[in-house]
Amino acid sequence: MTAITRNFLTQTDLNREEFIDLIDHAIRLKDQTQAGVCPQPLAGKAVGLIFHKPSLRTRISFEVGVQQLGGNALFVTDKEIQLGVRETIADAARVLSRYLSMIVIRTFHQQDIEELAKYADIPVINALTDLVHPCQVFCDLLTIKEKLGRIEDIKVAYFGDGNNMARSWINAAHLLDIDLWIATTPDTHPGEEFVAKAMDNAVGKVTITEDPSAAAKDADVLYTDVWASMGEKDKAVENAIKLEKMSLNEERLAEAKPSCIVMHCLPAERGREISEAVIDGPNSVVFDQAENRLHGQKSIMLRCLGYN
Ligand code: CP
Ligand code: NVA
Numbered sequence: 001m002t003a004i005t006r007n008f009l010t011q012t013d014l015n016r017e018e019f020i021d022l023i024d025h026a027i028r029l030k031d032q033t034q035a036g037v038c039p040q041p042l043a044g045k046a047v048g049l050i051f052h053k054p055s056l057r058t059r060i061s062f063e064v065g066v067q068q069l070g071g072n073a074l075f076v077t078d079k080e081i082q083l084g085v086r087e088t089i090a091d092a093a094r095v096l097s098r099y100l101s102m103i104v105i106r107t108f109h110q111q112d113i114e115e116l117a118k119y120a121d122i123p124v125i126n127a128l129t130d131l132v133h134p135c136q137v138f139c140d141l142l143t144i145k146e147k148l149g150r151i152e153d154i155k156v157a158y159f160g161d162g163n164n165m166a167r168s169w170i171n172a173a174h175l176l177d178i179d180l181w182i183a184t185t186p187d188t189h190p191g192e193e194f195v196a197k198a199m200d201n202a203v204g205k206v207t208i209t210e211d212p213s214a215a216a217k218d219a220d221v222l223y224t225d226v227w228a229s230m231g232e233k234d235k236a237v238e239n240a241i242k243l244e245k246m247s248l249n250e251e252r253l254a255e256a257k258p259s260c261i262v263m264h265c266l267p268a269e270r271g272r273e274i275s276e277a278v279i280d281g282p283n284s285v286v287f288d289q290a291e292n293r294l295h296g297q298k299s300i301m302l303r304c305l306g307y308n
Helices: 016-034 057-068 089-099 110-119 134-148 164-175 192-199 212-216 233-242 250-255 286-305
Strands: 046-051 072-077 102-106 124-126 154-159 178-183 205-209 221-224 261-264
Touching: 016 134, 016 286, 046 057, 046 089, 057 072, 057 102, 057 286, 089 110, 102 110, 102 286, 110 124, 124 134, 124 286, 134 164, 134 221, 134 261, 134 286, 154 164, 154 212, 164 178, 164 192, 164 205, 178 212, 192 205, 205 212, 212 250, 261 286
Parallel strands: 046 072, 046 102, 102 124, 154 178, 154 221, 178 205, 221 261
Antiparallel strands: none
């Protein structure tokens, strides 16, 4: 691997070469793990997992990943820490740096994790904010590499809410030669300013459309996510009406390449943003995706700590 990037707050903390390099690292690490070779460079180190929102995959895959690398994972919720409430984020960062070797944090505001990273002397990894979910898309690209043999020169069609997942795909198209289509409505757009900034000097391309068929046409990857994210469940009914025609269903599947893969970060609301037949069908790779959170995030952690 090349030089260390200490934090992983968004995918664009890495450049294109570093990103590709890290995907290859994750593939090697997964092969090693499956062959029973488990280096333990985190022995004697504690990693804090601070979660202000619910989680199945992220929490457990990070916790198991830390264990497999020989470290000790400490899971804490905001009930204990009350980041920015009991004391400033800066003071909490300084204190946590005296105990831990790394912080993995899931919270609401991206600025809070940026503040934490600014004052911490240890790496900070973004385990999801309202803005982006960079670990998810990094690990999804690992799955895409395994299934399609490449992570560039692909058409990715994302259907639904212009949320943290959509924005993480936009960041992926900033770094990589991806032809990204986002089928959404003007009300659920991922944000003009975000898109404009990400597309400045981008390697890939982003098309935002209200036409889900145009997005699906000849796509290599069909992707969706819930229509109301954590912390925004009050929008569930409203978004279900707005996004009804953005559902990832058999019609969309028929428009994509026959070899396409269907992805969802999970948890899914089956029958809403994705049909049962599609999520359980032969093109779906959603559980391989979930598994790869473990392998991909081990590489992210190692890189942040400066290990190869
Ligand atoms: N995909 C994902 O991040 O799942 P969790 O919310 O369960 O962690
Ligand atoms: N957009 C979803 C992703 C969950 C992994 C949310 O933020 O709830």
